Each structure stands twice: as C-alpha cells, then as structure tokens.
Amino acid sequence: MIEGLYETHIQVSNLENAVRFYTEVLGLEFAHYDETRPIAFLWIGENKKAMLGLWEQSGSIHKRHFAFSCSKDFILKDANIFLEKNELQSYNFLKNGSNEPMVFAWMPAIALYFDDPDGNQLEFIHILEGKGKPELGVLSYEEWIKINSTHQNEL
Structure with missing residues (x-):
C-alpha cells in the first residue's frame, strides 16, 4: 500500500x-x-x-526536522566541506560540539545535521548495510566500522 x-x-x-x-x-x-x-x-x-x-x-x-538521503561518501567526505562553503554549521545527533557524522546503530544509518535559515533541523542520512544493533545506541562511524570488522573476524 x-x-x-x-x-x-x-x-x-x-x-x-x-x-x-x-x-x-x-x-x-x-x-x-x-x-x-x-x-x-x-x-x-x-x-x-x-x-x-x-x-x-x-x-x-x-520548526521541523526532515532528512535528505545522500551517499555515504558524501556524508563522510564532502558534507562538512559543502556546509562550511555555504556558511552552514554542521553538528552531530548528540549536539556535543562535534561535526563528525554519527551512526544510529539500530537502523543502521550514518547522519549529519545542519539548520536552514529559519532553524528547521535538516539532516543528511545514508542507510548502511548490515543488521541493526540497537544495543550500541549512537556512535561514531569509526566505532561502528571497528565493531563490525571485529564481529566479521569472529565468524
């Protein structure tokens, strides 16, 4: 439907x-x-x-929130450069001062946030391959890769 x-x-x-x-x-x-x-x-x-x-x-x-689907490479390599070039401040889901993309392990998906001129919260997001791991919460992409490579080595 x-x-x-x-x-x-x-x-x-x-x-x-x-x-x-x-x-x-x-x-x-x-x-x-x-x-x-x-x-x-x-x-x-x-x-x-x-x-x-x-x-x-x-x-x-x-104010509202919505997300744009983007490639993983764009989010990891180009999103911050693109946002800075356009005088937009990026931030992660935790709003902890970092502008590094984070992984929502339950999906899994990698995301980076920024605001439009009216303060609407916008997001670049990419769904990652593999099964979700809700027990991991929200973590850095590097941590996600490390955990997944460790589990693959155990198989």
Whole structure:
C-alpha cells in the first residue's frame, strides 16, 4: 500500500529567501509557486519523486526536522566541506560540539545535521548495510566500522 514518503511541508519566515536557500544552496529544483497563498513547492532528487513545500508564515514559525538521503561518501567526505562553503554549521545527533557524522546503530544509518535559515533541523542520512544493533545506541562511524570488522573476524 504505502511505498514511501512523497512530500513534507515546513514553515519559513521569508518565502523568497527560503526558495533561494533550498534551490541555490541545496540544489533542489523549483516546481511551483501558488499565487493564491504564500507557498512554493520544490522537487527533491529526481523530478516528481519527492517534494518539499515551503509555507511563508508571519510571526513565529514551528520548526521541523526532515532528512535528505545522500551517499555515504558524501556524508563522510564532502558534507562538512559543502556546509562550511555555504556558511552552514554542521553538528552531530548528540549536539556535543562535534561535526563528525554519527551512526544510529539500530537502523543502521550514518547522519549529519545542519539548520536552514529559519532553524528547521535538516539532516543528511545514508542507510548502511548490515543488521541493526540497537544495543550500541549512537556512535561514531569509526566505532561502528571497528565493531563490525571485529564481529566479521569472529565468524
């Protein structure tokens, strides 16, 4: 029945600035602006496979969180460089001052976080191969690799 998540919507304080951020910085493709209400739609990834709606809201906005699927190599090698180049601060799930990606062992997945100009929490995420290990919690990618290579040597 359900095959995936098609779209999500967030509130932004300035629609023009938000569209510029998501298209020029993050590379999403502009899809449509609804002139009857302050909303813009953007394509995420391959055209018409997923969509982001940006709703301009006056006053305070409700901040949201969502994640973009990315390659493991991008997250490990290029994400921090990309974010710094675009004057965005990256952080890990623990918000402990480190900007190194972390692994959610229960999935398993590697992720890195940053905020959009309105404070919405965005995430780059990649699902890793293998079985989840919920007992490990959240750990560094290096720890994840070490634990998995140790277990493979035991087989």
